[in-house]
Amino acid sequence: MRTLTHTVAGSTVGIHFPERREDLDGFRAFLAGGDKVLAFDTEGIGLDVYTPGHRLRLAQFGNSREAWVLRTDLFAEEAAAALRQPRPFVMHNAPFDLLTVDRHLGVRLEDLGARTFDTRVLAHLLDPRAPQEGGIGLGLKPLSAVYVDPDAPDTQEGLTAVFRSLGLTKATGWAGIPVDNETYVRYAGLDVILTHRLFRELGPMVRDIGLDRLSKFEHHLQVLLAILQRKGFRLDVPYVERLKADLLGEAERGRAVARRYGVENVNSTAQVAAALEAMGEKLTERTASGATKVDKGVLLPLADLSLSWERLDVRTPNPLADAVLRSKRAEKWAVAYADAFLTLRDANDRLHPSIGALQARTARMSISRPPLQQLPSSDWRVRRAFVADPGQSIIAADYQAVEMRVLAALSDDETMKRAIAEGVDLHSFTAERVFGPDFTKAHRKIAKAVGFGKVYGGGAATICRQTGADLVSVKRALAAYDATFPGIKRYSRRLMERAEFGRREVVTPSGRHLPLDRDRLYAATNYVVQSTARDLLAQAIVDIFAAGLGDHLLLPVHDELIAQAPTADAEEVIREVGRAMESTFYGVRIASDPEVYGPSWGHGYGAPE
DNA sequence: ACGATCACG
DNA sequence: ACGTACGTGATCGTG
DSSP, X not given: OEEEEEEETTEEEEXXXXXXXXXXXXXXXXXXXXXXXXXXXXXXXXXXXXXXXXXXXXXXXXXXXXXXXXXXXXXXXXXXXXXXXXXXXXXXXXXXXXXXXXXXXXXXXXXHHTTEEEHHHHHHHHOOOOGGGTSOOSSHHHHHHXXXXXXXXXXXXXXXXXXXXXXXXXXXXXXXXXXXXXXHHHHHHHHHHHHHHHHXXXXXXXXXXXXXXXXXXXXXXXXXXXXXXXXXXXXXXXXXXHHHHHHHHHHHHHHHHHHHTTOSOTTOHHHHHHHHHHTTOOXXXXXXXXXXXXXXXXXXXXXXXXXXXXXXXXXXXXXXXXXXXXXXXXXXXXXXXXXXXXXXXXXXXXXXXXXXXXXXXXXXXXXXXXXXXXXXXXXXXXXGGEEOOTTEEEEEEEESSHHHHHHHHHHTOHHHHHHHHTTOOHHHHHHHHHHOTTXXXXXXXXXXXXXXXXXXXXXXXXXXXXXXXXXXXXXXXXXXXXXXXXXXXXXXXXXXXXXXXXXSEEEOTTOOXXXXXXXXXXXXXXXXXXXXXXHHHHXXXXXXXXXXXXXXXXXXXXXXXXXXXXXXXXXXXXXXXXXXXOEEETTEEEOEEEEEEESBXXXXXXXXX
C-alpha cells in the first residue's frame, strides 16, 4: 500500500493506493466511516465510453480529508460493491462517470444516478458563465480555485506535463502512463477530495438561493439524458461509407475548378479573396479583425445563388465562387459528419453522442461527438445516416413556434395571446397588420424575421442582412410590430430596467438566474425566452419518462424530440409523446406537431422511398 | 490559441 | 436617441 500526502487549503490530506488485497481493509473502514456523502471519480482512456478500446483504469473514492484510488484491473469488484451501497455520492460532471461505471463495472446508471449529486450542476445554477464570459467556468479546477483552494493544482494540465516527460502526448498519455505513476495517482486522488470539498461549499449556496427543487430536477433530467446516450442511435454504415465517398468526390471536383483560378486551398480565405479580386470581383465586406470577408454570404451572390442555393438569374455566376462554395460544403460534410460518424460508432454500429443536459448560459442542451443538433436540414443526405432499430420507425414531435408562445405568455401581450388562442399563423398575422390583407409570401418572410429579430434583440440592419429584405420594409415592419404587440416592448423594457438598476441578471419562471453582460442588456428577453423554452422541453422529457415512454426517445433538438417506435404503433406513440410535450403556460397553449418520419431520420427531410 | 467559417434551433 | 441578432460544436488556417 502506498500513501501520498498533499496540502489542500492548509490541511494535510492522504491519498491511499492499495496494491494488495489486504490493503483494502483500510478502504472498507473508510467506507464504514461517518461520511454521509462520498465523492467519486474515474480515470479511463478516451472520452468516448462506447468506442472500441475504451478502458477504465482507476476508480477513486474520497471525502474532504482522504482519497482511495483503486486500480480497476485489481479491484473492480470492490469498487463496484462500494458504489452499490445505498448511499449518496457526489461527482463532478456525473453523467460521464455514471456511464463509465455502468459500462465497465456493471453498476446501473439508473440506480447510482438516482443518488448522485453533481457539483457541475450546482455550479451552473450559481453561475452558468464560461470564463470568457466573465464567469468562473464549470471545470473542477477553476471552481476549486475559487471555492476550495486557490493553489489547488490543475490536475489535467499537470498530467499533460507528465505525459510529455514520458514521451507521451495528450492523446496517448491516458493509455500509456503507468497506472502507478505517482503524479497520476496523486491527481486522481486530489480530484475526489476537491469534489467533496466543493460540494460542501456549493450545496448550501444553492439551497440558500432557493434552488433546491430546480437542482433536484436537473439532477434527475441529466440521468435520463445519460440513458439516451447509453442507448445510442443506429448508424447505416454502408450508406455512410457511400455518402462519404460521394462527398469527397464532390469536394475534389470543386477543388479542381478552384485550382484553375490559382486557389490551391479552398479553405484559405486569403487565397480565395485574392483570386476573386484578380477576377475583377469587388470584395467590400470585412471581418471584425479587418480581413476581407469571403464567407457564404459573400460568395453566394457572386455565384448567382440565393441563401437557399437557388439560381437567382441576376448575374453571370462566378465559377470560382461556385466551386469554392460546393467544395467547402462537401468537404465539411464528409469530415465533420460522415467521417465522424464512422469514427465514433461502437462495435454495434451505434452512435452515443454526449448530451449536455445543462450546457449553455441559458441552460440549453448541447450534443457533441458528434454534433447531432447541427446536421444539415436543407438536405436529407446526412440525416439519412441514422436509422431506426429493426422493425421500428423514426418519429418526431416539435413545438410550434415555442419561443413566440413563451414570449406571448411571459409578456402577457393580449394581442399575441389572442392570436395564438385563435390558432392563426403568427407570422401571417403580423404580415397582415403591417402590409395589409393582400400581403405576399415575401411579406410574411419579413414579418417572421422581425418576430425573430425581436426575440433576439436585433435591429433593422441585421434583419435586412439576414433576409435580404429592403430596409424600408423592415423598418416599417418593426414599427408596426411594436404597435401591434405593445406588451412585448413593455416586457423587454421592464427586464432591461430591472437589470440596469438591480442585479445584472434575469430570473426565469423556473427560478434560474441568468447573468447579463453589462453592454448587452438587450439580450435579457432572449435569455428568458430561450431558457424557458428549454425548461419546457426538459419538463417534457421528465414527463415522457414518467409516462413510461422513455424507451422511445433518441434525442432532444432544442424544440423537438426525435424518437422511434415499432412501425405498427408509430402513429400512436408519437401522438402520446406530442401530448406529453404540450402544456398551458401562463394561459398560453404550448402545442406540438407529431410526425412519423419513416426508416431513417432523413425521411423527415425528403429522403426517397 | 485564436479567428473565420458554417452547421443547427 | 439609437442600435445591438441569441445560443451552441466542430474544423481549418494561421501565427
